[in-house]
Amino acid sequence: MDLYSGHINKLIEELAALPGIGSKSAQRLAFHLINMPQDKVNRLANVMMEAKANVRYCSECYTLTDREICPVCANVKRNHGMIMVVENTRDLAAYEKTGKYEGVYHVLHGAISPMLGIGPSDIKLKELIERLEGDVEEVIIATNSSLEGETTAMYISKLIKPTGVRVTRIASGVPVGGDLEYIDEVTLLRALEGRTEL
């Protein structure tokens, strides 16, 4: 139905194609954009195009950055012998926000998923193995605690162990502040298995 006429429909359609934006949100966003001053809309549009044009992979850890080497890898104070493997740049950011991790990262850009047809060669795994030729002491696998994340963790661990580099996995269990009553059984069992001495 041609409710809004061409330009608005096209904008709603483009916005609705973005992840997490349904048709209602797309409508609301579209009308918000149309009511914004033209210069602000132009600025947003330009920021989008520029980000896309300028952002690339860090040549060491493959996180998204607009430099040749990302700020973490470029920091000589970080421990470059400790590599945390994450699925994507947002996960890297989540650990960076803790401000407590001193090592560097490796961003896989995905996880192995036979269901979705994503194999080891579709993520930045070869690149991780290449990095191990340097002076690496430990690889901390921080893929998600999902089926894909666990599969990927197992795969990486089997791949790296023969090289003699220490491979660890971040703990999974009850989230801090979590109420046991509301936590799923798998997590509860995982927390039990992973119990530590007090």
Place this chain on the structure above:
Amino acid sequence: MDLYSGHINKLIEELAALPGIGSKSAQRLAFHLINMPQDKVNRLANVMMEAKANVRYCSECYTLTDREICPVCANVKRNHGMIMVVENTRDLAAYEKTGKYEGVYHVLHGAISPMLGIGPSDIKLKELIERLEGDVEEVIIATNSSLEGETTAMYISKLIKPTGVRVTRIASGVPVGGDLEYIDEVTLLRALEGRTEL
């Protein structure tokens, strides 16, 4: 914290300023945009700028359109003597989707809200009154069933009644398929007051 470096941070910031997009969604969207092909990003950016540049108010009903007269007002088959007053273009679209309303609309672009300092002169009310000089039989007030919407409905009704034009208000009550148990008391009382003969 300079987690992602300039271009990404700027993009996340711009996206998070949009309505209904929190910082987490803004991050997700930003990375999605960066992973999209450049031509698709450019297309989205251009669609945004073009929509903003080309969309204006319909010179009759003040809905957003990219023509001088919107498709509804331009349709001679619609009943131009029946005007439904709505708060915004999305509300117009909601009624258009029913496909059952034969009249035309008037879009106020807001509602009277003393709390927010929005008075009668801040919405397209003068424009509505001007339209009554034509051949109008009925004004159906379809502002929201909120405090602001009700205030606006009362105000418009008092303004129009002296002109002799029929003024009606859409019914408010229990939504179709709504379970009484989960419906607030005010709505339940409103539904009771508005009961009709069977």
